[in-house]
Amino acid sequence: MAVVARGEAGEDASGRLDPKLLRLAFVLVLGPILAMLDTTIVNVGIEAVAGEFGSPLATVQWVSAGYLLAVSAVMPLSGWAAERFGAGRMWTVSVALFVLGSALCGMAWSAGSLIVFRVLQGVGGGMIQPLGQAMIARAAGPSRIGRVMGITVLPLTFAPVAGPVLGGVILQHLDWRWMFLVNVPVGLVTLLLAARVLPKDPPRDERGGRLDLVGFVLLSPGLAALVYGLSEAGDRGFGTVRVGGAVAAGAVLLAAYGAHAMRGKAAPLIDLRLFARRGFAVATANSFLQGAALYSSMLLLPLYYQRVEHASALEAGLLIAPQALGTALVSFLAGKIADRVGPRPLILTGIVMTMAGTVAFTQLGSDPAGWLLVASLVLRGAGLGVVMAPGMAAIYSSVAPHEAPRAAGAVNTLNRIGGSLGTAVLAVVLQGRIEAHAPGGAASAFGETFWWALGLSAVTLIPALFYPTKK
Template sequence: MVTVTETTKLTRIGAVLLAAPILANLDATSVGVATEALAGSFRAPLSDVQWVSTGYLLALGMVMPVAGWAGDRFGAKRVWIFAVAAFTLGSMLCGLAWSLPSLIGFRLVQAIGGGLMNPVGQAILARVAGPSRIGRLMSMLSIPVAFAPAVGPILGGVLVHELGWRWIFFVNLPVCLVVLPLAARLVPAGEGTGDRAQRLDLLGLALLSPGMAALVYGLSSAADGGSPMAVWLPVAAGVALVVGYLVHGLRGKGVPLIDPRLFARRGFSSATGTAFLLGASLYSSMLLVPLYYQRATGAGVLAAGLLLAPQAVGAAFGALVAGRWSDRSGPRRVVQLGLGLAMLGTVPFALLGGGPFALLGSGPFALLGSGPAASVPAWLLSGALVLRGIGLGAVIGPNVAAVYTSVTREQASRAASAVTVVNRIGGSLGTAALTVLLQAELAASASPAAAFGHTFAWSLALTALAFLPAALLPRRQ
């Protein structure tokens, strides 16, 4: 039986471990709003400024695979505190950057912390919560993932407009400086072996991290309209390196960064498969929805961020409710219901530019903005975003919990790294693929709304595919 004191202690630990990832996610999504301001401040072209974001993603791909080994070797608490300290230092240096190359370099320091915080924090919570409360805690940890894409652009727009782009980074400092001493006091000591014999898998690192970085770079180039050589060469190199890592992980001696044998466990492989497809659907929608409001309805950056807020509110509600339900009934039903709600919330966007709602696209139901009238009314799209948010929020926490309940206690850190890496790969692939598809649809269609509608139909299909691995999730924790 769980006492009130234990629940309060667990909540405090979760709140501390939640604060820094919230900042990291807010930072990652708010920097995009400052692109024009950075270009003007440093008098640099957008093709150079975009490396402020792309370089950060590349660095994340390099760092994430190391998180599991570092937590096992040095202790999860120490690694997490180091990650927050690195993120704090990187934020301060970014705010003080004197040139574009210095800003890009300091963003890499920030990414060291950002890449370690989520997987290591999840591993700590998995150990502290135990199987009976893992769904509840993972759902709480998923809230910033859903909130950040909506709040980040709003926060970034306000800071850039009122104080300047440097405050996007300076705003992190007071929160991080409060979190660090709280973590030192509240977070339980990790179980690092301290064993120098537990060496870092250097060959695996040389294969997996550059492979991840090459994939992210190639996909980012595809989304930015890069040349075929700039897209396919790094993608091919990335795939070759990742395949080489899989061979090494299965045949090599010692403990690999991410053990491919974990995927032989049904619960783990089904949960990571769901995380991959969920990442593709979630991250791509975070690009498509605000872009639709800006391109098709004429909304500004701040207005587009506000119009995305209903999904964030729905996701927070879905995460809180799903966690308790998952702990009682197991993840399969909760994840399947969440996917169904997410699909239902995507349908109105797939009907943009036509469909049964075409007659409602005028008068009091017209979408806000100065662009062409769409075929789906504003109130229906806002309601759909709430429903979609509830569904996505309900899926993330129970699915991550299923990862931890399918592995041993000793494998938790490396399992956290694996599911985070797979989720980000899915997000990169989904975002790049749907961005390229949208560009082709916009070029071929006379109606921007119709182009977005066709692209959202593919996002709907990605969510539907997630039912396949979700059907293999365990019925009980």
Template sequence: MSPDTAPSAARVDPKLLRIAFILVLGTFMATVDATIVSVGIDTLAGEFGASVAEIQWVSTAYLLAVVAAVPASGWLADRFGGRRTWLAAVGVFLLGSALCALAWSATSLIVFRVVQGLGGGLLPATGQALLARIAGPDRTGRVISIVAVVPLLSPVLGPLVGGAILGTASWPWLFLVNLPIGLVAMLLARRHVPAVPPSERRTAFDLRGAALLSPGLAVLVFGLTEVSHGRTLPAAAGVSAGLAMLAGFAVHGLRTRRTPLVDPRLFAQPPFGAAALALLVLGASVFGTMFLLPLYFQTGRGLSAGEAGLLLAPQGLGAAAGSVLVNRTIDKVAPRALVVTGIVLILVGTVPFTQLGHRPTDALIASALVVRGVGMAMVSAPVMNIVYSRIEPAHLPRAAGALNLLNTVGGSIGTAALAVVLQNRLTARGPDIAQAFADTFWWVLGLCLLAAAGATRLPRTHVGKS
């Protein structure tokens, strides 16, 4: 039985759950690794005799490689098949992880993080598209509601896992921990994940689009990162060049007669445009908040990295609870109702952080994070279900690549932009660090309102209903 002729019954059987678990291992490695190194920056700086500014490129290089790799995921899956592409991505990620553990200098570690990021950037989109095609449109909602919680947990789990590793082992284990997980995932995938054949319509790789889109995104994110560090000239050059290259890609994508790497017209088609906006802003809100809060806990309250990670854990618990709720209601409640409710919960959970100047209690912060976690789970899975359930199976890889690109870019740009806002508010507020963070969280609220505006354009009804 081929993936496209899977049973139409909405029941998620144990076989499909096993496939989802295997594929989500890849997403888990890639998304957690984006944040796992954050708590080890000081350790790595001391190990290699590098400044914090230099060693920060260990995180930035990974992020830029992920952003550069995501756009190619759809073409690779079309050309070589979903499972083969996913297995190759895991292999590249594990190779990068092993090389990182063997790094002998800050420069070598940064280079190897790029290799790791290229594999990691392909994993979420390829895994989601493959899973959606195997599940079929009637079961996509339930299975996506299970796996979509992993990217929401990564900003919380990464620092916790990184802190636990550094508390008991040396720094190479920040990367070696991926090897057993990845090898098990590859072995299980070869045995249990069905092969999805390549697209019957072979298209040439969009070289011009790739030369504009991936580097353009990477340069833009680099420029915004430089803004947050106060380096005016490289920031202006990066942002200008990045925007120019992205504008060039949009013109190319609209004019080319071949299949572009990411089709700009896709974003004008309902419900894809509204879904993309919701995921873009959600990425900015989630990763932006996970950038701001650890900083506040450590600089504003004097907590250690481990204590800050524990205080963030309630958001992960909320996301897990929200995933269960969505799994039980996604086929019963209109998609727009779920997403709007989720955004409202994120708004409610963000309000206490705009009052950090009044030093809210740990209990209030934990409660707010639980509410935010539930809300985030109610946004991501329904949005992906809307798109994956309404698109032709042959177009799933490119749609998944586009959605993951928007979510990744939203997280990258949102974090960089909020870092700039925070720096400005710290300068304006002087010694009142808590109030500077509170001011910045008003911008997070604004992002949530923007997502709510996009969510009002999502479909009122379920798949197949008018």
């Protein structure tokens, strides 16, 4: 794996974050930032792409869906790829594929070619975050994992906010192709920095076994079908044949994978035996539910400002920026505290803060004051910042260093599924409430849907109660 052994990054008796570790964390976080920015930027520009190619929106939606499905399909491979080829080598290849896909997307000549290039982009983007997290976790070691994760959370929280803002600027002043081409120079700089900073991988002959082909055939299509079905449910509802068939097929394939993984001789892509450990099971359950709560609310917030307050994509991005500011204010401090105490008090506190910051949005039908919504977003963001770093630290502290790559693949996959599920549920609820309040009741519809977002956050309290209280 392309990491230094635990403590080799220059950890001294005081456990300080030395420059070598900070440089490694800085470079590795650039990759996820690229992928997250790209996703949010492209979502803003779908209609512009449809107009350029004269394609129906149903076709152009695959520009986003194809990327999402590719990410879902390759993410479980990250653990095996890290063990077989080296995490540093595979992280570099993944970023390079993402940059190549971005360049090709910028040169697309039709909707079909753009969709194909987006799939290539997703193949690269799917492994970047789990591989990077695994390398950071192993380089930091248990005494510094909270602080390092607190640092890496900071830029990631701004990406969902900066994406719509940057997308709005690009669409207003440049051609839509720059939504993709903007990734190329940043990606090339990232690759140059990685060549200088990432430690060398151990020799290949020290690596593990062959790819579990049966597991791959079951797991990757199963995840893709499940994520596709959930994403379609947001537009079509859960009762349609397309959605029901995709979700059912995904569930059957994943159940078959579970049976195979428990009795198979080959090393599984996602090792289900990790979930037998209380610490890992609790942390991944919380990550799944946090994904559902976070991604679903990030659907509602910009939609409310655009549909009800009639803000542009640029203005909507700026209006939700206070949430990222709140996260930035507390995440490093929360990570520092997490290195000294158990995760339970921090995570419970963060969830309660997030819930408190959501309450004002349940009252949108009563037209709450603008300052109250801004303050609530700051509080929501602070709560997320308190939860994120200790939660990720708890995950990687619960596994041995050599298990970090497969653990990263598992937790990122579950977080992705949770996000898709939460987004689908809230999209269906929102659509139903809009129809019930039509015409002129959009604000009330959003307010009632935010009660569901509040409920999703409340559910995350359940696994959080099972975290340890002491480090």
